[in-house]
Amino acid sequence: ILNVEQSPQSLHVQEGDSTNFTCSFPSSNFYALHWYRWETAKSPEALFVMTLNGDEKKKGRISATLNTKEGYSYLYIKGSQPEDSATYLCAFRDNYGQNFVFGPGTRLSVLP
């Protein structure tokens, strides 16, 4: 059974703070790592799809890095805003099939 972990489980930051959290996944048979933002009462929104070791991707104030050899990805948010409050999910996909294995998510609350 593939195990994908995320830490921390939740965090609270002040508006303007920068923050980061971690997704850990199996380092073998890697195909892709996906990040999603899931706001309450909405569908999860795709943020990044990362496929190559050393990948760095950026979307506005949010960026992500990938290390497939050690099996982790970091998501960074610079200058957090209240609208960044959401659950951030990572999903690992191996090269055997189309199944995505999701982590439990990191719940971010940005306080004004």
Place this chain on the structure above:
Amino acid sequence: ETGVTQSPTHLIKTRGQQVTLRCSSQSGHNTVSWYQQALGQGPQFIFQYYREEENGRGNFPPRFSGLQFPNYSSELNVNALELDDSALYLCASHAWDTIYFGEGSWLTVV
């Protein structure tokens, strides 16, 4: 707007009953997956259908079953409901590299 719609959005069922959840996926996406998300957990993979055939299944008992239709819409059926089946059920349709989620069906079993 993801183009994936689910129904119903909320429902309450009694333990032992059966439920059918429906998903209409994006045009051209021939793969659909179903996920269960219990409170405080990430989505758990239930099963996946590709061109009307099940081609992957997670660690869920046989009372969780599904169908995919020629237009690639899909159903999730759960028999003999248990209290622990209370969760958000998400449907997702796949392009190769991206999943498009519906907004989910909230099921409460009492």
